[in-house]
Amino acid sequence: MILPLTGSSYELGKMKEAIDLIEDTQLAEIARAEACYFTADAKGCVEHVKKYLASDDVMLRLSADMLYVFANLTLGNAGKAQAARIDVKQCLQKALEEDASTGIKSSCIFAYYLINIFLHIETEKEMPALEGCISDLPTGQRLFAISILAHGMYLKKEYLKAQGVVQTAMLMADAVYPIPFIYLNCIAAMCQINQxxxxxxxxxxxxxxxxxxxxxxxxxxxxxxxxxxGVLEVCLRKSEPEIYKKLVDGIIAFSRGWMKIHNSQMNRDVTDLLTPLEFSIAMLACRDWTNQEIAQHMGLSVNTVKHYVSDILEKLQIDKREKIKDFVNQ
Structure with missing residues (x-):
């Protein structure tokens, strides 16, 4: 089983107890690594998974690789993240060449798409489609895979289709799967914003x-x-300032690591010059939102938005807001 905690159903607030119920010691350690990662403890995550990066057990190896990629983005270790990303691709190629079991092939496909879609890196056309493996995954992992599928639709600007996939997944879930549910709702929000x-x-x-x-x-x-x-700012910046501050610190670190891989792979120049708040405004401005719409959306005054847009243009050394799209991840 890959990513056992991600695939687990448990009562909210009982994550540690859910991990304690995992009898296999190696899977339990992967689950603890997941807990570290999802609670923004990237260093702890890396410590738990590094021993499994060369494991002969492909499920442990894939789980370790996925967590290692994203934890190292936060830690600024783009080279280590890239190495783990490549290892996932090699695991998939080997599974296809050797005609491995359905479970192994499906898990390899899942891991491959998870990393590439989150990094906004185009997937090779010869790779099997994610849709073809989802039904072979356990329920929790299947829900998470559906969120990845919907994210891919979002990147293609298929917002209504992505929303439909998310809604169907939520309705079909037979229990509460906290981690997939977080991602599914975030995807829904992303689509709703763009509409x-x-x-x-x-x-x-x-x-x-x-x-x-x-x-x-x-x-x-x-x-x-x-x-x-900007929706996080609306929901948390004033009502939960301590949580928001912690998020901002993580956003800056993760974004810089993300850009090191994404920009080099896609020949893009997604910027790391903006604060998280400025980046949110930039994302909206480059999508033809007016200052009035941005102000209303984010709970700011129009003059404040104008000030931020001017600062964004100055930092990016451009003269028109239409050019912002060249510097953000859409």
């Missing part, structure tokens, strides 16, 4: 926060901050 459905987006983010809060699972919001385009 200018502000209230719906805020509602989706609040649902995601409700699944995260009791166990402190705030890493997904760090990953998705830019794509949530």
């Amino acid at each position: 200018k459905e502000q209230e719906e987006a805020i509602s989706s983010v609040k649902k995601a926060i409700s699944f995260a809060g009791k166990d402190g699972l705030f890493e997904p919001f760090i990953e998705y901050h830019g794509l949530l385009q």
Whole structure:
């Protein structure tokens, strides 16, 4: 089984107890690594998984690779993250060449798409489709895979389709799976924002926060901050300033690591010159939102938004807001 904690159903606030119920000691350690990662303890995550990076057990290896990629983005170790990303691809190629079991092939495909879609890196056309393996995964991992599938649709600007996939997954879930539910609700919010459905987006983010809060699972919001385009600021900046401050620190670290891999792979120049708040405004401005719409969306005055947009243009050394799109991850 890959990512055992991610695939677990448990009562909110009972994450540690859920880990204690995992009898296999190696899977339990992977689950503890997941707990570290999702609670923004990247160093702890790396310490737990590094012994499994060369494991002969492909499930342990894939889990370790996935966690190692994203934890090292936060830690600024792009080279180590890239090495683990390549290892996942090699595991998938080997599984296909050797015609491995359905479970192994499906897990390899899952890991491959998870990393590439989160990093906004194009997947090779010859790779099997993610859709083809989802039904072979356990329920919790299947829900998480569906969130990845929906994220891919979002990147193609298929917002209604992605929302439909998310809603169907949530309705079909037979229990509460906190980690997949956080991601599914974030994807829903991302789509709603791009359809200018502000209230719906805020509602989706609040649902995601409700699944995260009791166990402190705030890493997904760090990953998705830019794509949530200001909704985190609306939901947390004033009401939960300590949580928001912790998120900001994580956002800056994760974003810089993300950019080191994404920019080199995709020949893009996603910027690390902006604060998280400026980046959120930039994301909206480059999507043709007016200053009035941005102000209303983020609970700011129009003059404040104008000031931020001017600062953004100056930092990026550009003269028109239309050019902002070249510097953000859409």
